[in-house]
Amino acid sequence: MLVWSIGSSLAEEGHDVIALTKTNFETKKLKHFEKNIKTWQYQPIESYFDQFRGMEKQLLQSGIKRALKGQPPEMRADMIEYLYNETIAIVENKELMNKIRDYKFDGAILDGFLLARFFVIIPYHFGIPIFTVTESQIDPVFQPISLPSYIPHLLSPFTEIMSFTERLSNFFTYIVLFNPTLRNLIIPQMPTDYLFKKFVRDDKIKHWDDLIAKSELFIITRNHMLEYAAPTWPNAVVVHSITVRPSKPLSENFEKLVSKHPDKKIVYVSFGSHGDLLPVSISLQLLEAFRSMDDIHFIWSYRFPENESINFPSNVDIVPWAPQNDLLGHDRVSVFITHGGNNGQSESVYHGKPMLCIPLFAEQPHNAVRIAYRKYGKYLFLHHFSKEKLQFLLREVLNNNVYAKNVRRASEIIKSQLVPDIKRITHEIVTVTKYGSSHLKSYGQSMPFYQYFSLDMLIFLVWASISALIVFSLVSYYAYKKLKSFFISCMKKKVE
Incomplete structure (x- = not known):
């Protein structure tokens, strides 16, 4: 797009x-x-x-x-x-x-x-x-x-x-x-x-x-x-x-959704346009992790397979599609759980929302690591994934104000552009x-x-240095042999 x-x-x-x-x-x-x-x-x-x-x-x-x-x-x-x-x-x-x-x-x-x-x-x-x-x-x-x-x-x-x-x-x-x-x-x-x-x-x-x-x-x-x-x-x-872009007012249905649990913080979850390919085993672990964090309201843009019989927790709302930019711009949304796509991260930073990144493939691990480096949030690689690690990291991003402070500062800088x-x-x-x-x-x-990396210059300098060292070694060896021969000759004359 x-x-x-x-x-x-x-x-x-x-x-x-x-x-x-x-x-x-x-x-x-x-x-x-x-x-x-x-x-x-x-x-x-x-x-x-x-x-x-x-x-x-x-x-x-x-x-x-x-x-x-x-x-x-x-x-x-x-x-x-x-x-x-x-x-x-x-x-x-x-x-x-x-x-x-x-x-x-x-x-x-x-x-x-x-x-x-x-x-x-x-x-x-x-x-x-x-x-x-x-x-x-x-x-x-x-x-x-x-x-x-x-x-x-x-x-x-x-x-x-x-x-x-x-x-x-x-x-x-x-x-x-x-x-x-x-x-x-x-x-x-x-x-x-x-x-x-x-x-x-x-x-x-x-x-x-x-x-x-x-x-x-x-x-x-x-x-x-x-x-x-x-x-x-x-x-x-x-x-x-x-x-x-600046967020627009939510539709009536989504406004009702974000107002559903007024006493709970909202975490928006999306793994992008290909999020439906997330293995069901990982999706179920996510669901169980969310279930035990009942002080948080999760809005998850996802489609579970129709043949799966799932007992959804009361604090999780699954929607097939969500107006991501407008949700991230809503005051009630606190954290964004994302796969780390560049567009989603850009929208989250623009609206000043910290992130928990769970990268899937391609450049997403790179994106996730830089989010943690900038202190805009945390990341969790799939091969390290567990329900306990997810809960710990999400609590850290929600409760440690340093992430919200840093990402809000970045948001203010971006929005200050003339x-x-x-x-x-x-x-x-x-x-x-x-x-x-x-x-x-x-x-x-x-x-x-x-040429751009000056590799030819480096090769030349290495070659010149080695050549100079070889020449110096040969000259030194030749001088040593000559001096040795000279001293031996002098010693023989003294003995005679």
Whole structure:
């Protein structure tokens, strides 16, 4: 929804905004944007679409199972293949491609998520300026200024203060991710064959990263109120979040819900759009933990399997959907139990609500650790999960005022901005479409990783030092032999 939010803001300022969507796109996702954004549709590869929905679910379930064992998530090559073929479905649609060419777009806003990067080939082919939205301030495609010595990678559970072994691990992660050849040894390779042969004429462009790196602006949705403070390039716009906004009054049903137990603190619980994939065993443990904390009213956005016969406690209300932003902005809600998604954390900080994070997969462990580091709350990994630990940590977040104090301070700083993030982004996009971004780009963003990290200089210095040491050793040895021979000769003469 990040890209849609930017498009909607541009449309509100009078710009024409058009979105490319599949013919089977779920229209409910357009609820907040359809009045502002026009859509051009293309026919997806149907046989692949059903497979993709199954693959997506399997990947998420696999991620949770691996999290229960304390293992990192895995990337599936078949999902990459699906999205690659989706891009081919667009470029093979001659009518749509001609329509894009003839419209003379001033810019294209793209999701910088790794699996969505194939779509960059379309604006690149037509010479349309590219604006990339990314959640990472150390995305290799724009050669971040920050160093691995103090900025942990998005998929690592480290903070900015790392031990020697953590810095070593983080350093090698940087090296691998900055080099597409090395990265392909770990992550399934992103194909280039057909699309590159058809649309890319520049021999210097060898990977999808090279295309994304041509973006005029990078919009980074992780600012210093959540993420670790780090320098970045002038063509990177760092914002707290695109989706946060002031809360609206709750509907009558939800207002009744939050007023149901006026003498109890309210804890809102949600594990995001994929929270229904949470193992039933974990969900039942959560329910039992909530049952024994009857001085707290829990509002949980979740769908239990219909075949489960469950005795729900009186202090827990299960709802299939909740207006999360508006609930977090309500005065009666005290704490947010979350999986640690970036949007949910951003909304919670914006409204000044401390958190208990139970990360599931992907970058969520990183997000959870930084929440504890900032003292906005606590976290509990799935492979350490127990009812007792959950209760202890939740009591700590509820009763220790330091978490509420810190997150409220962060909320006040964010709300004190003179220009909202979304307006700042639209202003930057409009300015760049008018004047270009050459004044914002640095040569450092296009340097090979070994030059950027001065690895060639380090290798040269090591080689020079070793060479000097060898030469010094040889000269010293030669001088020693000469002096030894000289003294022996002198001693012999004295004896004679």
